[in-house]
Amino acid sequence: xxxxxxxxxxxxxxxxxxxxxxxxxxxxxxxxxxxxxxxxxxxxxxxxxxxxxxxxxxxxxxxxxxxxxxxxxxxxxxxxxxxxxxxxxxxxxxxxxxxxxxxxxxxxxxxxxxxxxxxxxxxxxxxxxxxxxxxxxxxx
Amino acid sequence: xxxxxxxxxxxxxxxxxxxxxxxxxxxxxxxxxxxxxxxxxxxxxxxxxxxxxxxxxxxxxxxxxxxxxxxxxxxxxxxxxxxxxxxxxxxxxxxxxxxxxxxxxxxxxxxxxxxxxxxxxxxxxxxxxxxxxxxxxxxx
Amino acid sequence: xxxxxxxxxxxxxxxxxxxxxxxxxxxxxxxxxxxxxxxxxxxxxxxxxxxxxxxxxxxxxxxxxxxxxxxxxxxxxxxxxxxxxxxxxxxxxxxxxxxxxxxxxxxxxxxxxxxxxxxxxxxxxxxxxxxxxxxxxxxx
Amino acid sequence: xxxxxxxxxxxxxxxxxxxxxxxxxxxxxxxxxxxxxxxxxxxxxxxxxxxxxxxxxxxxxxxxxxxxxxxxxxxxxxxxxxxxxxxxxxxxxxxxxxxxxxxxxxxxxxxxxxxxxxxxxxxxxxxxxxxxxxxxxxxx
Numbered sequence: 031x032x033x034x035x036x037x038x039x040x041x042x043x044x045x046x047x048x049x050x051x052x053x054x055x056x057x058x059x060x061x062x063x064x065x066x067x068x069x070x071x072x073x074x075x076x077x078x079x080x081x082x083x084x085x086x087x088x089x090x091x092x093x094x095x096x097x098x099x100x101x102x103x104x105x106x107x108x109x110x111x112x113x114x115x116x117x118x119x120x121x122x123x124x125x126x127x128x129x130x131x132x133x134x135x136x137x138x139x140x141x142x143x144x145x146x147x148x149x150x151x152x153x154x155x156x157x158x159x160x161x162x163x164x165x166x167x168x169x170x
Numbered sequence: 171x172x173x174x175x176x177x178x179x180x181x182x183x184x185x186x187x188x189x190x191x192x193x194x195x196x197x198x199x200x201x202x203x204x205x206x207x208x209x210x211x212x213x214x215x216x217x218x219x220x221x222x223x224x225x226x227x228x229x230x231x232x233x234x235x236x237x238x239x240x241x242x243x244x245x246x247x248x249x250x251x252x253x254x255x256x257x258x259x260x261x262x263x264x265x266x267x268x269x270x271x272x273x274x275x276x277x278x279x280x281x282x283x284x285x286x287x288x289x290x291x292x293x294x295x296x297x298x299x300x301x302x303x304x305x306x307x308x309x310x
Numbered sequence: 311x312x313x314x315x316x317x318x319x320x321x322x323x324x325x326x327x328x329x330x331x332x333x334x335x336x337x338x339x340x341x342x343x344x345x346x347x348x349x350x351x352x353x354x355x356x357x358x359x360x361x362x363x364x365x366x367x368x369x370x371x372x373x374x375x376x377x378x379x380x381x382x383x384x385x386x387x388x389x390x391x392x393x394x395x396x397x398x399x400x401x402x403x404x405x406x407x408x409x410x411x412x413x414x415x416x417x418x419x420x421x422x423x424x425x426x427x428x429x430x431x432x433x434x435x436x437x438x439x440x441x442x443x444x445x446x447x448x449x450x
Numbered sequence: 451x452x453x454x455x456x457x458x459x460x461x462x463x464x465x466x467x468x469x470x471x472x473x474x475x476x477x478x479x480x481x482x483x484x485x486x487x488x489x490x491x492x493x494x495x496x497x498x499x500x501x502x503x504x505x506x507x508x509x510x511x512x513x514x515x516x517x518x519x520x521x522x523x524x525x526x527x528x529x530x531x532x533x534x535x536x537x538x539x540x541x542x543x544x545x546x547x548x549x550x551x552x553x554x555x556x557x558x559x560x561x562x563x564x565x566x567x568x569x570x571x572x573x574x575x576x577x578x579x580x581x582x583x584x585x586x587x588x589x590x
Contacts, residue, residue: 042485042495043194043478045187047240047355052183053367054337058463061334065462069521075327075462076520087333091371097427100187100496101489147377182345182355183338187495193507194477198323201474205322209381215322215467216380227473231511237567240356241349287517323474325467327520332463380467 031170033107033123034067040102050097056134057090060122063106064138067120071164073157081157084147085118085140092136096126103127109168116142116150118161171310173247173263174207180242190237196274197230200262203246204278207260211304213297221297224287225258225280232276236266243267249308256282256290258301312449313387314347317407320382330377336414337370340402343386344418347400351444353437361437364427365398365420372416376406383407389448396422396430398441452589453527453543454487460522470517476554477510480542483526484558487540491584493577501577504567505538505560512556516546523547529588536562536570538581 038059046052068074078085098104107123117139124134142150142157153161178199186192208214218225238244247263257279264274282290282297293301318339326332348354358365378384387403397419404414422430422437433441458479466472488494498505518524527543537559544554562570562577573581 041478041482043186043192043481046183047185047187047189048364048366049187053370054183054334054341057334057337058461061463062461065521074521084328086328086377087374089371089373090333091369093369094367097366101485101494181338181342183341188504188506193510194474194481197474197477198321201323202321205381214381224468226468226517227514229511229513230473231509233509234507237506241345241354323466323472326463327465327467327469329467334463 031109032168033109034063034070034168036063036066036106036108037127038062038104038106040098040100040104042100045100050099053092053094056092056094056124056136059104059106059124060090060092060108060120060136060138063108063122064120067108067168068164071160071167073160073164079145081154082145083150083154083157084143084145086143086147087138088141089139090137092134094134096131096133098124098126098133104133110165110170112165112170113139116153118142171249172308173249174203174210174308176203176206176246176248177267178202178244178246180238180240180244182240185240188237190239193232193234196232196234196264196276199244199246199264200230200232200248200260200276200278203248203262204260207248208304211300211307213300213304219285221294222285223290223294223297224283224285226283226287227278228281229279230277232274234274236271236273238264238266238273244273250305250310252305252310253279256293258282311389312447313389313403314343314350314448316343316346316386316388318342318384318386320378320380320384322380325380328377330379333372333374336372336374336404336416339384339386339404340370340372340388340400340416340418343388343402344400347388348444351440351447353440353444359425361434362425363430363434363437364423364425366423366427367418368421369419370417372414374414376411376413378404378406378413384413390445390450392445392450393419396433398422451529452587453529454483454490454588456483456486456526456528457547458482458524458526460518460520460524462520465520468517470519473512473514476512476514476544476556479524479526479544480510480512480528480540480556480558483528483542484540487528488584491580491587493580493584499565501574502565503570503574503577504563504565506563506567507558508561509559510557512554514554516551516553518544518546518553524553530585530590532585532590533559536573538562
C-alpha cells in the first residue's frame with residue numbers, strides 16, 4: 031500500500047484560541063488530499079458529476095495525536111481500502127513535513143449515487159475501471 | 171433609517187490565536203444579517219433564484235473597532251442605502267448585546283444578474299416592488 | 311439518558327457546490343452544542359482554562375444520514391457517555407427542527423490535560439463534581 | 451512597485467451553492483499572501499509577537515470582478531502602500547494563474563499595538579527597519 035502525498039501549509043485563520051489548529055479543519059485537509067488523488071483518475075467531484083455521479087461522505091473519523099501550529103508545513107497522505115461495491119473508503123495521515131511525525135489519522139467513507147442522490151445498485155464499468163486504476167496506483 | 175437586528179453568539183472556532191474573533195468571520199455575520207432581512211421581502215438567495223435572479227457581492231468593506239471574544243452575545247444590524255438601479259447596497263453594524271458598543275461596521279454592494287450572470291439592464295417590476303417594501307421597512 | 315438541545319440555523323456559507331451543507335461544518339455544530347452544555351456546569355473551554363485545564367479532542371466520528379440545506383432550522387442534541395477517568399465522551403445528533411428527522415450523528419472524545427498539555431493522572435475533585443452534575447442533568 | 455506572489459488552489463469547501471468561491475474566503479487568501487510576504491521580513495504574526503507587537507486589521511475592502519471555481523489555480527499578489535507611521539497598508543490582487551485575469555482586488559489596513567492592544571505612538575527602530583526592507587523589496 032502506498033500513500034498519495036499532498037503538501038499543505040497551516041494558515042493563520044486555521045489556528046484557534048489555544049494556538050493550535052482547530053480540529054475541524056483537518057476535515058478540509060483530508061478532502062484536499064482526497065480530491066488531488068481522485069482527480070488523477072477522473073474521480074474528482076467535478077469529473078464524477080460529468081459522469082452523472084456523486085460520492086457523498088457518509089462517515090468520517092479522525093484521531094488527533096499531536097497539535098499543528100500556524101505556518102507548519104504538513105503532508106496529507108491519502109490512500110484507499112478495499113470496500114464493498116458502491117462504497118469508497120479513504121484513509122488519511124497528516125504528517126509534519128520536517129520530522130515525519132504523525133499529527134492525525136482519519137478516514138472517510140463515501141457512497142456512489144446518481145445526481146438525484148439515489149444509491150447505485152451497480153457502478154458503471156468505466157467508473158469501476160477508474161477505481162481499479164486508482165487502486166493499482168495505491169497498491170491496495 | 172432603522173436597522174434589522176439579528177442576534178448571534180460567537181463560536182469557539184471563530185476565535186483566532188490572539189483570543190479574538192478572526193476578522194474574516196464578520197463577512198459571514200454580515201451575510202447572516204442580510205439574508206434574514208432580505209428573506210422577509212422575498213429577496214433572499216433562494217427566493218431570488220426562484221425569480222431567475224442572482225445578487226452577487228461586487229464590493230465589501232469592513233471597519234474593525236473593538237474585538238469580539240468567544241461566547242460574546244452580539245447583534246448584527248443591517249440596513250440599506252439608496253443606490254442606482256440594478257444595485258443593492260447594504261450597511262452593517264456589529265454590536266455587543268450587553269453594552270451596545272459597536273465592534274465593527276461594514277458594507278456590501280450587490281448587482282442583480284440573471285442566472286447566467288448577465289447584468290440586468292432593467293429590474294423586473296415585482297422585484298422592484300419587493301425592494302421598495304424593504305426600503306419602507308428600513309425607512310430609507 | 312437525555313439530550314441537551316441547541317437550536318441552529320444553516321448559514322449560506324455553510325452550503326457547498328451541491329447545494330447541501332458541507333460535511334466538515336457539522337464539527338463546528340457539535341462544538342456549539344457541546345460548549346453550550348458544558349458551560350452550564352463550569353466545564354466550557356474558558357471555564358476549564360480558569361481551572362488550569364484543557365480538554366482537547368482526541369477522536370471524532372460523524373455519520374451522515376440526510377443532507378441539510380441553506381436556511382434549515384436544526385437542533386443539535388448533545389449528551390455524554392460514561393468513560394474512563396480523565397476522558398470525556400460526548401455524543402451528538404443533528405435533527406431537522408420541523409420533522410425531527412435525524413440528519414447526522416457523531417461523537418467526540420476529549421482528554422483532560424494541564425495547560426502544558428500533560429495528561430492528568432487524576433482529575434481535581436471539584437472538576438469531577440462538575441462532571442458528576444452534568445451527568446445527573448443528562449441522566450447518564 | 452512590485453507584487454509578492456503566492457500560489458493557491460481553490461478547495462472544494464471554499465465553493466458555495468452557486469458553484470463559485472464564497473466571497474468571504476478571499477479574506478483568508480489575502481492573509482495567506484500577506485503572511486508569506488511579511489514573514490520574509492520578520493514581520494509575520496509570530497515574529498511580531500516575539501517583538502511584543504500585534505498588527506490587527508482595522509479596515510478591509512474587497513472588489514469582486516470575476517468568480518473563481520473549485521480547483522482553479524490562482525495567484526495572490528500582495529504589495530504595500532506608503533502610510534502614516536504606526537499603520538501598515540497592504541494591497542492585493544487575485545489572479546487566474548492560467549490567463550492572468552484579475553478576479554478580485556482588495557486592501558487591508560493594520561495598526562501596530564503592544565501586546566495589550568495599546569496603539570504605538572512610536573514604532574521601534576528595528577521594526578521600522580524591517581518595514582523599510584519590505585518596502586525596498588516591493589519597490590514602494
